[in-house]
Amino acid sequence: MAAFVAHELVKRYGATVALGGVSLEVGEGELVGLLGPNGAGKSTLVKIGCGLVRASEGHADVCGAPAGSKEARASLGYLAELFRFPGWLTAGEVLKLHQDLVGSTRGTAERKELLSLVGLGEVGERRVDAMSKGMQQRLGIAQALVGSPRLLMLDEPTSALDPAGRRAVRDILEEVRARGISVLLNSHLLSEVELVCDRVIILLAGEIVAEGTPQDLTAARGVEIETDSGSRRWDEAGRDDIPALVAQLVAEGAHIYGVRTSKPTLEEVYLEAVRGEMG
Amino acid sequence: MNATRVVATFTFKECARRRVFIVVPITTVAFLSLYALGNHYAFRSIGGSVAGPMGQVDARTLAGATLVGLSMFVTLFLGSALGIFLSFSAVRGDAEQGVLQPLVVRPVARTGLLLGRFLGACTLSIGYVSFLYLASVAITGATGGWWPQRLLSPLFHLAGGVTIVIALTLLGSVFLSALTNGIVMFMLYGAGLLAGLFGQLGGVLRSSALESTGKVVSWALPFEALYQSGLNSLTASATGVTRVIVQLGPLGGAQPGGPLLVLWSLAYLVLVGGLALFAFARRDL
Numbered sequence: 001m002a003a004f005v006a007h008e009l010v011k012r013y014g015a016t017v018a019l020g021g022v023s024l025e026v027g028e029g030e031l032v033g034l035l036g037p038n039g040a041g042k043s044t045l046v047k048i049g050c051g052l053v054r055a056s057e058g059h060a061d062v063c064g065a066p067a068g069s070k071e072a073r074a075s076l077g078y079l080a081e082l083f084r085f086p087g088w089l090t091a092g093e094v095l096k097l098h099q100d101l102v103g104s105t106r107g108t109a110e111r112k113e114l115l116s117l118v119g120l121g122e123v124g125e126r127r128v129d130a131m132s133k134g135m136q137q138r139l140g141i142a143q144a145l146v147g148s149p150r151l152l153m154l155d156e157p158t159s160a161l162d163p164a165g166r167r168a169v170r171d172i173l174e175e176v177r178a179r180g181i182s183v184l185l186n187s188h189l190l191s192e193v194e195l196v197c198d199r200v201i202i203l204l205a206g207e208i209v210a211e212g213t214p215q216d217l218t219a220a221r222g223v224e225i226e227t228d229s230g231s232r233r234w235d236e237a238g239r240d241d242i243p244a245l246v247a248q249l250v251a252e253g254a255h256i257y258g259v260r261t262s263k264p265t266l267e268e269v270y271l272e273a274v275r276g277e278m279g
Numbered sequence: 280m281n282a283t284r285v286v287a288t289f290t291f292k293e294c295a296r297r298r299v300f301i302v303v304p305i306t307t308v309a310f311l312s313l314y315a316l317g318n319h320y321a322f323r324s325i326g327g328s329v330a331g332p333m334g335q336v337d338a339r340t341l342a343g344a345t346l347v348g349l350s351m352f353v354t355l356f357l358g359s360a361l362g363i364f365l366s367f368s369a370v371r372g373d374a375e376q377g378v379l380q381p382l383v384v385r386p387v388a389r390t391g392l393l394l395g396r397f398l399g400a401c402t403l404s405i406g407y408v409s410f411l412y413l414a415s416v417a418i419t420g421a422t423g424g425w426w427p428q429r430l431l432s433p434l435f436h437l438a439g440g441v442t443i444v445i446a447l448t449l450l451g452s453v454f455l456s457a458l459t460n461g462i463v464m465f466m467l468y469g470a471g472l473l474a475g476l477f478g479q480l481g482g483v484l485r486s487s488a489l490e491s492t493g494k495v496v497s498w499a500l501p502f503e504a505l506y507q508s509g510l511n512s513l514t515a516s517a518t519g520v521t522r523v524i525v526q527l528g529p530l531g532g533a534q535p536g537g538p539l540l541v542l543w544s545l546a547y548l549v550l551v552g553g554l555a556l557f558a559f560a561r562r563d564l
């Protein structure tokens with residue numbers, strides 16, 4: 001069963017259409033990255049999944065239960081884009097509070113494990129208002145993992161993290177995937193997404209404009225062949241077309257000195273997908 | 280129910296932990312000291328009964344009831360202020376800060392979260408009001424030897440008043456940001472107070488229009504009607520001219536509420552609470 005299914009989700013805020021009929025799926029154990037420019041509707045989609053926001057039309061399911069229902073919320077962990085834990089609680093107490101709310105009985109062991117997973121093992125007793133923003137974000141990730149959810153919804157979990165912290169989150173995501181937990185990850189960090197995600201979805205103005213594995217999206221496109229009469233380009237051709245192209249050129253009597261396929265980066269694919277909108 | 284308990288406990292902890300709440304004991308001590316001083320001078324200056332314009336007035340009853348009435352006024356204000364501060368940012372304010380979302384996403388009912396807030400704030404505010412009221416009564420009793428004949432009835436009325444203020448604040452918090460809600464609640468509180476004064480003034484001036492304006496507003500904001508009824512029960516045993524004078528009260532007249540007021544207050548609570556729960560359940564966060 002898919003961990004998250006969105007079916008024709010529409011969300012309107014007054015005249016603003018945040019989502020214009022989005023359908024997508026996050027399979028079991030799959031790590032899906034959601035990309036898109038500011039205001040594309042990424043957070044809105046995740047909030048509908050968490051039951052924070054009501055869809056105007058369409059519906060979403062989390063592990064088979066309607067998004068927002070108690071069963072759905074019991075199966076997910078969420079880290080909001082903008083969040084704050086009460087400053088007067090210690091890191092350990094934040095986790096304890098969430099254990100209480102989710103009904104986790106794993107007590108101190110779970111708290112210790114999660115704190116050390118996010119690299120806060122030493123500061124479990126520190127109050128939130130004495131923690132840096134990045135430490136709070138790490139705590140947020142630990143909070144999302146309380147109660148061993150089957151689906152994680154992370155809305156820009158690395159926005160405040162230092163490079164080592166980002167790296168640590170990538171490791172955590174690998175670890176999470178190894179445990180079979182599904183993840184929907186919102187991010188602006190293309191390199192990060194490219195490295196960890198099984199699949200990438202690009203959202204633009206509330207619509208999906210591109211979707212696929214990072215490999216598919218960045219698959220070689222365009223062939224460049226160097227001949228004695230200069231170099232020629234076939235933009236639409238791919239790797240599979242090379243033998244035929246070469247054979248044809250040779251038949252035409254050309255001398256061939258080199259063949260190259262060009263492989264776009266995820267950034268190029270992304271920018272191409274959202275071009276126009278960005279001016 | 281689990282969520283309700285967790286959130287209510289959370290409210291207590293917040294009070295205990297945050298430095299802001301050191302202020303409350305300090306102001307309380309200041310208020311009670313001032314009150315004791317006032318009692319001391321008031322009772323020292325009186326003897327037996329005084330001849331008023333309308334006949335004999337029992338000066339001890341007059342002084343005692345007036346002093347306790349004054350302290351009830353302050354007690355309701357402080358208790359309400361505490362209640363307002365504990366709940367004014369419960370929904371929208373907390374959501375704007377990003378404090379609420381991580382909690383709401385947990386598999387607990389939104390109803391339970393809001394009820395927890397309500398119970399936490401009520402327990403603390405009513406506890407505080409009880410302490411202030413009983414301390415004032417004890418100070419007046421010890422200093423002047425005057426005790427209200429019905430000790431608990433005024434307290435119940437005060438507690439009811441604070442409960443209604445908290446329910447209204449929580450309802451406001453669903454729609455208004457923290458600062459706006461706080462301001463609106465204090466304005467409503469002021470409006471209730473004004474209604475009490477209107478009623479009193481109307482009685483003195485024999486203006487039935489003014490009096491009924493006061494009455495309508497104080498029932499629309501029943502914490503005021505409850506306060507008036509509490510004041511009234513304070514002096515239930517006084518007789519004659521003393522009762523008349525005491526009933527005019529220092530701040531807002533004492534008006535008997537009767538069983539209808541209790542029923543109305545309960546219905547009001549259910550209505551306001553129901554509306555808050557309904558609106559919160561449908562709100563995008």
Ligand SMILES: Nc1ncnc2c1ncn2[C@@H]1O[C@H](COP(=O)(O)OP(=O)(O)OP(=O)(O)O)[C@@H](O)[C@H]1O
Pocket residue numbers: 013016017018036037038039040041042043044045081
């Ligand atoms: N509470 C709200 N009221 C009105 N409009 C909103 C609200 N929340 C979001 N929007 C609008 O919905 C659209 C999508 O917003 P959303 O937050 O989902 O974007 P996003 O993709 O997460 O952007 P970002 O990368 O900046 O986080 C935007 O046009 C935004 O202005």
Ligand SMILES: [Mg+2]
Pocket residue numbers: 042043044081155
């Ligand atoms: Mg966003």
